[in-house]
Amino acid sequence: MAEPILSVRDLKTYYRTRLKENVYAVDGVSFDLHDGHVLGIAGESGCGKSTLSLSLMGFYFPPLHYGSGSIVLNGTDIMTLPYETLRRDFLGKQIAYIPQAAMNALNPTRRISRYVVDVLSEHDIGTTEKQMLALAEEKLTFLGLPPRVLNAYPGELSGGMKQRTVIALATLLNPTVLIADEPTSALDVSSQKVVMAMLHRMLKQGLVKSMIFITHELPLLRHVADEIAVMYAGEFVEVGPATDVIFSPIHPYSHALMGSIIVPEEGMKARSLSSIPGAPPNLKNVPPGCRFAERCAYVVPECRMPDPVLAAMMEEHQYRCRFDEQELRGKYALEVPAHV
Amino acid sequence: MAEHAPMRLEPEARRGKPLLYIMAALAAGAVILTALSPYASLGWRIALAALVMTVLLSYTLPAFGKYLRKRIFWYTATFFVALALNFFLPRLIPGNPVDIILQDLMMGITDVSRATALKNQYIAQLGLDKSLVEQFFIYTGNLFKGELGMSLYLAQPVAKVLASKIPWSVAIMMPAILVGWLVGNMLGAQAAYKKGVYDKVIFPLSLFLSSIPSFIFSMLMLLWLGVSWNWFPVLGGFDAQIINKQSLVYYRSLVAHWALPFISQTLIIIGGQAIGMRSMALYELNADYVLFAKLQGIRDRKITRYVFRNAVLPQVSGLALSLGGMVAGSTLIEIVFSYPGLGQQLMMAIRNVDYPLISGCTLVISITMLVANLLIDIVYGLIDPRVRSAQTEES
Numbered sequence: 001m002a003e004p005i006l007s008v009r010d011l012k013t014y015y016r017t018r019l020k021e022n023v024y025a026v027d028g029v030s031f032d033l034h035d036g037h038v039l040g041i042a043g044e045s046g047c048g049k050s051t052l053s054l055s056l057m058g059f060y061f062p063p064l065h066y067g068s069g070s071i072v073l074n075g076t077d078i079m080t081l082p083y084e085t086l087r088r089d090f091l092g093k094q095i096a097y098i099p100q101a102a103m104n105a106l107n108p109t110r111r112i113s114r115y116v117v118d119v120l121s122e123h124d125i126g127t128t129e130k131q132m133l134a135l136a137e138e139k140l141t142f143l144g145l146p147p148r149v150l151n152a153y154p155g156e157l158s159g160g161m162k163q164r165t166v167i168a169l170a171t172l173l174n175p176t177v178l179i180a181d182e183p184t185s186a187l188d189v190s191s192q193k194v195v196m197a198m199l200h201r202m203l204k205q206g207l208v209k210s211m212i213f214i215t216h217e218l219p220l221l222r223h224v225a226d227e228i229a230v231m232y233a234g235e236f237v238e239v240g241p242a243t244d245v246i247f248s249p250i251h252p253y254s255h256a257l258m259g260s261i262i263v264p265e266e267g268m269k270a271r272s273l274s275s276i277p278g279a280p281p282n283l284k285n286v287p288p289g290c291r292f293a294e295r296c297a298y299v300v301p302e303c304r305m306p307d308p309v310l311a312a313m314m315e316e317h318q319y320r321c322r323f324d325e326q327e328l329r330g331k332y333a334l335e336v337p338a339h340v
Numbered sequence: 341m342a343e344h345a346p347m348r349l350e351p352e353a354r355r356g357k358p359l360l361y362i363m364a365a366l367a368a369g370a371v372i373l374t375a376l377s378p379y380a381s382l383g384w385r386i387a388l389a390a391l392v393m394t395v396l397l398s399y400t401l402p403a404f405g406k407y408l409r410k411r412i413f414w415y416t417a418t419f420f421v422a423l424a425l426n427f428f429l430p431r432l433i434p435g436n437p438v439d440i441i442l443q444d445l446m447m448g449i450t451d452v453s454r455a456t457a458l459k460n461q462y463i464a465q466l467g468l469d470k471s472l473v474e475q476f477f478i479y480t481g482n483l484f485k486g487e488l489g490m491s492l493y494l495a496q497p498v499a500k501v502l503a504s505k506i507p508w509s510v511a512i513m514m515p516a517i518l519v520g521w522l523v524g525n526m527l528g529a530q531a532a533y534k535k536g537v538y539d540k541v542i543f544p545l546s547l548f549l550s551s552i553p554s555f556i557f558s559m560l561m562l563l564w565l566g567v568s569w570n571w572f573p574v575l576g577g578f579d580a581q582i583i584n585k586q587s588l589v590y591y592r593s594l595v596a597h598w599a600l601p602f603i604s605q606t607l608i609i610i611g612g613q614a615i616g617m618r619s620m621a622l623y624e625l626n627a628d629y630v631l632f633a634k635l636q637g638i639r640d641r642k643i644t645r646y647v648f649r650n651a652v653l654p655q656v657s658g659l660a661l662s663l664g665g666m667v668a669g670s671t672l673i674e675i676v677f678s679y680p681g682l683g684q685q686l687m688m689a690i691r692n693v694d695y696p697l698i699s700g701c702t703l704v705i706s707i708t709m710l711v712a713n714l715l716i717d718i719v720y721g722l723i724d725p726r727v728r729s730a731q732t733e734e735s
Contacts, residue, residue: 057635091637099635104628107646108726109653122638153725170636 004032005074005210006056006177012067013055023283024067025051027234033177038203038211040225040242042218042257046280048234049214050100053181056212057097058086074176093123096175096208098183102166106154112136112165113150119172136172142207143168143198160191167198171208178208182215196224218261222246230254233280233291240317250328251319253292290321298323298331361401362718369393403732404721411717415710422706423483427476430690430698437492437693438462466492479699488703489696491689498700501685506667506704508577509674509681511598513666516605521659523606524613529648531614532621542614549611558604558676565600572600577680601677605670609662616658620651653724657716664712668705 011029014022025048033039043049051064058078060066070077078090099105107115116136117129126132137147149157149165157165163183171178180199184192202208213224221228221242228245230238230253238251249255256276278295281287289304290296296303302322321328369389394412397405438459449455463469467478482489488498524546531542549557566574573579579593624630624647633643662669671683678684682701689697721728 054635059635061634087637087639091635093637097632097635099628099632101628105632107629107633107650109650109724110646111725118633118638118642119636122636122642153729155726156729166632170632 002034003075004034006033007070007072008032008056009070009072011052011055011069011071013051013060014065014067015051015063016065017063017284021284022065022067024286025064025234025283026055027283027286028069029231029234029236030069031229031236031239033210033212035209036203037226038213038224040221040228041212041214041231042216042221042228043231044216044257044280047231048283049216049231050181051234052231053097053179053212053214056177056179057091057095059083059091088123092119092170092175093173094176096170096173096178098167098170098178098180100181100183101186102163102183103159103186105166106162106169108154111151111153112169115169116150116172119169123173125173136168139168139172140165143202160187160194163187163191163195164198167195171202174207176209177212178202178210179212180214183213184220185215185217192220196220200224218246218258230257233286234283235291235320236318237292237321238317238319240319244317250317250325251292251321252296252298252328254319255328255332256295256297298328361397362722365393365396368396401732407731408718411714415714419706419710422710423480423703424476426699426702426706427479428472430693430695430702431472431475433690433693435693436468437695438466438468440692441492483703488700491694491697491700493689493692493694494697498696501697502682502700502704505680505682505685508679509667509670509683512601512605512670512673512679512681514663516602516609516670517659517662517666520606520609521613521655521662524610525617525652525655527610528614528617529621529651532618532625532651533644539618543618546611546614546618549607550615551611553672554604554608555672555676557608558601558673561600561604562676565603573597574600575678597677597679601670601673601679604677605673613655613658617651617655620654621647624648624651653720656723657720660712660716660719664709665705667708668701 009030011026012024013026014024016022027048029052031039041049041052054064055066056071058071058081066079069079071079073090073095078086078095081090106112110118113133113136117132120126120132120135126135133150136150140147140149143164145161145164145168149161154162154165163186167183178199183199184195187195199208199211199213203211211224213221215221225242227239228242229236230245230249230251232253238245238249238254240250245254246258249258253276256274259274260276276295281291281294287293287304288306290299293299293303300322319325323331369392390412394405394408397408442459442462445458446455449458460469467475470478479489488502490496491498491501494501527542527546531539531546562574565571573593573596575597577594577597578590579597582590582593584590627647627650630643630647633646634640667682668686670679670681671686673679674681674683675687682704686698686701688694689701721731
C-alpha cells in the first residue's frame with residue numbers, strides 16, 4: 001500500500017483542569033489516512049471526537065495540552081515544528097478545520113472579503129488584495145456560492161450559506177487534510193445534503209486530498225467514509241472499512257452502537273432500538289483493563305485486567321477486545337434478537 | 341433573526357456610505373439651526389432641526405429613515421411621559437412650598453386669621469389653588485414657550501438657576517466619564533487577556549470600586565485625602581474668600597476643589613467599566629470565530645484585534661448612557677463634597693419643596709438621557725454591522 005498522507009501514532013492529549021488534574025481525552029490514538037480517502041470517526045458525546053479533531057491540528061492552547069505521540073503529515077512530524085512554521089505552512093494551508101459550530105465561526109463585524117485577506121496574507125499568498133479576492137471569488141464560484149458573499153457580513157448570510165462559506169474559507173488553500181467536526185449537525189436536511197455534496201465534490205476534484213469526518217450520525221458516515229473508526233473514552237475501539245464496521249462490527253461497543261441507531265432498511269420498523277446501559281467512564285480516573293467493561297454485555301473478569309491492545313496495525317480491520325472475532329460473532333449470534 | 345436574514349442587494353451607489361449621508365444630514369440640520377431667527381426658543385429650534393434631519397435621512401436612506409422616524413416617535417412619547425412624571429411626582433411630596441417660604445414671615449404673626457389670609461394669598465399668587473391637572477396644562481403651555489417658571493424659594497427664573505449649575509456638574513462628570521471609560525476598558529481588556537496575577541488584582545479591585553456605594557466611597561476619599569492628609573480642600577466649588585474671579589488664585593482654587601470629586605467619580609467609573617469590559621472580552625475570547633481563525637493560521641495579534649473590537653461595542657453604548665447621565669450622575673458626590681452642581685441644587689430644591697425647580701432639574705436630566713439614547717441608536721449602526729442590518733431591514 002502507498003505511503004499514507006497522514007499517519008498518527010499513539011497520540012495522547014489531555015485537558016488540565018483547574019485542580020491541576022490531567023484528563024486524557026485522547027489516549028493513544030493511531031491511524032493512517034491515505035490519499036483520496038475519508039476517515040469517519042464516530043462515537044457518543046464526550047468520547048473525545050472533537051478533542052481528537054483539535055489535537056490533529058498540532059496546535060494546542062489551554063486547557064488542551066499535548067501529551068505524546070506523533071502526527072506525520074506528508075513526511076513531516078508536525079509536532080516537532082516551531083509554532084511559526086506550523087502556523088504559516090500548515091494551519092489552514094495543508095491541514096484545515098471546519099468547526100462544529102460554523103454558525104459563529106466568523107467574526108460578526110468583519111466582511112468576508114476582509115477575512116479572506118487576513119487569512120491569505122498570513123500565509124504569504126498573493127501580493128495584492130485584488131489577487132487574494134480573485135482567488136476567493138474563484139473558490140466561492142466553484143462551490144456554487146455567489147461572489148457577492150465576499151461583500152457581506154456573516155450576519156447577512158443564511159445558516160446554510162454561512163456553513164458553505166465557512167467550508168469555502170477553510171479550503172481556500174486546497175488543504176491536504178480536511179478535518180470536519182460535525183459540519184452538518186446544525187443544519188436542516190436539505191442544507192446537509194448540499195454541504196455533503198460540496199465536500200464530496202471537493203474530494204473528487206482533488207481540491208482536498210483526504211478528509212477526516214467526525215460525526216455522531218452513523219448513517220451519514222456510511223455514505224461518505226471509506227474507513228470508520230469507532231471511538232470510546234478517548235480510544236479507538238475499532239477501525240476498519242466503512243461497510244464492515246457498520247454492517248458487521250466486531251467490537252462489543254460498535255456492535256451495541258450499531259444496534260442503537262435507526263438505519264433506514266427493511267425490517268427496521270419491526271425492530272426495537274436498544275440502548276447501551278450506563279455511561280462512559282470518568283476520564284479523570286480510568287479503570288484498568290478494557291474501558292468498556294462496565295457496560296459490556298459480554299464482560300468476563302479478565303476484561304478488568306490490564307489493557308487489551310488493538311490488534312496489529314497492519315490488519316485492515318482492527319478492534320480492541322480480548323476476545324477474537326470468531327468468539328464475538330458466536331456471542332452475537334446467540335443474542336436474543338430485539339424484536340417487538 | 342440573523343439566521344433567516346436574506347442577502348441584501350443594495351444599489352451600488354448607496355452601499356457603504358451611511359456615514360456620509362448622516363454627516364450631510366447633520367450639517368444641513370446645523371445650518372438651518374443657526375439660520376433660524378434668534379428669537380425662537382431653543383426647544384423649537386432643536387425640534388425643527390431634528391425634523392429637517394429626519395426628512396433628509398428618509399430621502400437619502402429610506403430604510404434607515406424609517407427606523408429613525410420610529411425611534412423618534414417613541415422617544416417623543418417617552419418624553420411626554422417623563423414630562424408628566426416630572427410634573428406630578430414632586431407635587432405629591434408631602435409639604436407645601438408656601439409654608440417654607442413663610443416660615444420666617446409668620447414668626448411675628450399671632451393672629452390666626454391673618455396668617456391664613458397671608459398664606460392663601462401666596463397660594464393664589466403662585467397658582468397652587470388650581471387643580472393639579474389645570475396646573476399641568478399651564479406648566480406644559482409655558483414650557484413650549486420656553487418658560488420653565490420661577491424658583492419658589494430662590495425667587496429666580498429656573499432657567500437661570502439651571503444654567504448656572506449645569507457647568508459645574510458637567511465639569512466633574514464629562515472628564516470623569518471619558519477618563520474612567522478609557523482607563524476602565526483598557527484595564528478590563530488587559531485583565532481578560534493576560535489573566536493570572538494581573539486579573540487577580542484588577543478584578544477584585546474593580547469589583548470593590550463598582551459595588552461600594554458612591555457616597556460611602558466619596559466620604560472615605562474626603563476623610564483620607566481631604567481631612568486626614570489634607571491634600572485637597574473638602575468643601576464647595578472654589579475658595580469663597582477670593583473676591584477677584586479673574587485671578588490665577590481663583591482658578592487654582594477651582595482646580596483644587598474640583599480634583600477630589602473628579603477623582604472619586606473617575607475611580608467609580610473605572611471600576612464599573614473594567615468589570616464590563618473584562619467579562620465581554622472573556623466572552624469574545626472564547627467565541628467560536630477565535631478558534632476558527634486560530635486554526636486557519638491567523639496570528640494571535642490579529643485575532644486579539646478582532647476580539648477587542650467586538651468586546652468594546654457594548655461598552656460604547658455604556659459610554660453614551662453615562663454621558664446621558666452626565667448632568668445628574670454626580671448628585672451623590674456633589675452632596676458629599678458640597679459641590680455647587682445640579683445634583684446638589686436638586687436636593688436643595690426637594691428639601692424646600694420648590695416645585696418648578698425640581699421639575700426643571702428632572703426635565704434637564706430626562707432630556708439629556710433621551711438625547712443620549714437616541715444618538716446611540718443612530719451611531720451604533722455605524723460601528724456594528726449586525727445592528728446596521730437590523731436598522732435598515734424593512735419590517
